[in-house]
Amino acid sequence: MPIIDLRSDTVTKPTDEMRAAMARAEVGDDVYGEDPTVNQLQELAAERTGKAAALFVPSGHMGNLAAFLAHCQRGDEIILGNLSHPFNSETGSLAAVGGIQPFTLPNQPDGTLRLEDLQAAIRDDDVHHAVTRLISLENTHNRCNGVPLTAEYTRAVAELAHARGLKLHIDGARLFNAAVALGVPAATLVADADSVTFCLSKGLCAPVGSVLCGDEDFIYRARRARKQLGGGMRQAGILAAAGILSLTQMVDRLAEDHARAARLAEGLMEFRDFVVPAPHTNIVRFRMAEGSQVDPQALTAALAGEGVLLDYGNYEGFRAVTHHGVEDADIESTLAAVARHL
Numbered sequence: 603m604p605i606i607d608l609r610s611d612t613v614t615k616p617t618d619e620m621r622a623a624m625a626r627a628e629v630g631d632d633v634y635g636e637d638p639t640v641n642q643l644q645e646l647a648a649e650r651t652g653k654a655a656a657l658f659v660p661s662g663h664m665g666n667l668a669a670f671l672a673h674c675q676r677g678d679e680i681i682l683g684n685l686s687h688p689f690n691s692e693t694g695s696l697a698a699v700g701g702i703q704p705f706t707l708p709n710q711p712d713g714t715l716r717l718e719d720l721q722a723a724i725r726d727d728d729v730h731h732a733v734t735r736l737i738s739l740e741n742t743h744n745r746c747n748g749v750p751l752t753a754e755y756t757r758a759v760a761e762l763a764h765a766r767g768l769k770l771h772i773d774g775a776r777l778f779n780a781a782v783a784l785g786v787p788a789a790t791l792v793a794d795a796d797s798v799t800f801c802l803s804k805g806l807c808a809p810v811g812s813v814l815c816g817d818e819d820f821i822y823r824a825r826r827a828r829k830q831l832g833g834g835m836r837q838a839g840i841l842a843a844a845g846i847l848s849l850t851q852m853v854d855r856l857a858e859d860h861a862r863a864a865r866l867a868e869g870l871m872e873f874r875d876f877v878v879p880a881p882h883t884n885i886v887r888f889r890m891a892e893g894s895q896v897d898p899q900a901l902t903a904a905l906a907g908e909g910v911l912l913d914y915g916n917y918e919g920f921r922a923v924t925h926h927g928v929e930d931a932d933i934e935s936t937l938a939a940v941a942r943h944l
């Protein structure tokens with residue numbers, strides 16, 4: 603049975619060119635900083651994000667956590683969205699591992715945190731208070747329908763943060779989706795941020811890895827944090843070789859994923875059982891319409907029985923994510939399967 607896997611873009615497999623590059627990658631011990639392919643990936647990532655330095659990490663989660671550890675001390679506070687990935691889907695690691703307190707603000711439907719909410723959330727210098735150290739934004743915003751944050755918004759948050767002595771981190775797991783959707787270089791989107799993580803192993807198809815970028819001092823501290831988390835890797839050039847191709851060959855094609863997500867949403871909107879907001883990038887989120895008699899869990903299971911895999915959660919609703927492994931015909935087959943089961 604052919605499988606159409608729309609659960610996530612994390613299911614992408616490395617391309618044939620990636621496997622060939624991995625096989626011939628020159629490697630060394632990266633804990634000593636001696637893996638030439640890792641070094642090449644880090645230089646390329648720094649250049650693409652407009653930062654001075656970069657660090658290859660095993661996952662987006664570790665990239666965010668290493669950033670938090672490098673920016674904060676135990677007992678410090680990070681302001682982030684109530685729908686953000688680090689707050690909801692990273693096992694509470696910033697608190698459990700970092701001893702850092704999250705201060706959540708409501709994410710607006712466009713993925714932003716309101717500037718007035720941010721201003722009010724930054725704590726005064728008072729012996730009772732945790733020290734507010736960092737603001738963390740997410741671009742694109744996973745739970746907010748994959749919406750990209752603009753460079754102008756990010757600049758406004760950075761100005762506010764810097765004026766109050768804080769740093770700004772961007773969880774840019776899908777930063778290149780944002781760049782393609784907005785038609786601006788990734789570096790422009792994060793120009794005013796102090797650090798950014800992006801994932802190689804989602805829409806960009808590498809098998810493993812993310813990159814954390816920032817200035818030299820910050821990356822020096824993040825390298826120690828990565829080691830503390832057990833994430834120092836040795837001959838990681840085997841993995842970095844695929845990541846180099848992610849950045850040089852796989853970015854422009856993200857536009858195809860966005861077009862397929864738009865087509866999927868358009869088709870889903872025709873079913874009266876669903877409420878489907880228009881997607882912005884490669885993430886389509888939708889919910890059951892009020893009064894629908896359809897059981898979403900049963901529908902998800904029935905579709906899975908036909909090889910169409912979607913994500914469903916009681917709180918989040920449905921999620922379908924387009925990626926390199928999903929063709930135009932798969933979108934039409936998905937819509938036909940949904941029609942059969944409604």
Ligand code: TLP
Nearest residue numbers: 610612661662663664687691744773775
């Ligand atoms: N997101 C995954 C799951 O964890 C939900 C997905 O399928 O979307 N930031 C954002 C915005 C993410 O969406 C993710 C992964 C991460 C960070 C963490 O990346 P990894 O999975 O590499 O640790």
